[in-house]
Amino acid sequence: MKRKTLRAALLLLLAMSALLLWNKPEARQVISSTEGILRLHIKANSDSDWDQQTKRMVRDALLPLFSACGSYEEARAYVLAHGQEVQQTCEAVLARRGETYGASLLLGKQTFPDRVYADTLYPAGTYDALEVVLGEGGGHNWWCVLFPPLCLVTEEGEPVDLDALSFESDVLALLKAAFPGWFQ
Missing domain, CATH: 1.20.890 (cAMP-dependent Protein Kinase, Chain A)
Incomplete structure (x- = not known):
């Protein structure tokens, strides 16, 4: 028995x-080219809870600036034409938080690891990216795809961890x- x-x-x-x-759940599509994709990469000053929260507040202030961009070209052109406004937005958040360090921006090529957004795999590789470095930039970073718009954030302001969906x-x-x- x-x-x-x-x-x-x-x-x-x-x-x-x-x-x-x-x-x-697995990626149903894999992008074939990194062309036409603009990623956002924000590096926190440090790994302290305060600096990590500051990084998320900067992210929340930046994402609406790009909401009207309808193409890769528009998103990239926005950064080039309004870089000072983007930097001022970052620094306004830092000032509200009482931070004395600044923010630096760099639009260029960066290497990213594999990442699945929705049902599409963005393979490891070199992508055009807007990098935002807060202070020393020594903390955990946050990244997403600015265009096509895949910067998914919950109502609480936390990024949606697509890998954690069950x-x-x-x-x-x-x-x-x-x-x-x-x-x-």
Whole structure:
């Protein structure tokens, strides 16, 4: 009897593992070229909670500046034509926070790791990017794709971690309902 129960449990575990892997979200598309993509890269002054919060506040102040850009060319032209306004926006946030360090901007090529946004993989490579360095730039950074617009932020102002989104199988939900003690 114990052998049959163990065998059934192992079979069920194998089936559930297969279902979970089958429902794993993956990139459905892979961009073929880094051309026409403008990324935003913000480096915090340090890893202190204060500086990390400051970085997020700068991000929240910058993103609306680019909301009207309808193309890569428009986003890049906006940075070139309004770089001083972009920098002043950063420094206004720093001043409100009582920071004495400044912000520097650099529009150029940068190397980024693999990243999935929505269902599209942006592979590791060199992209055009607007880099914003706050103070020493020694803290954790934040990046997104400015154009096409993929800078996803929640209502609380935190970036949406697309890798942390979870999906649940309907079959798994039925198994949980049928065997509630097995899924604690």
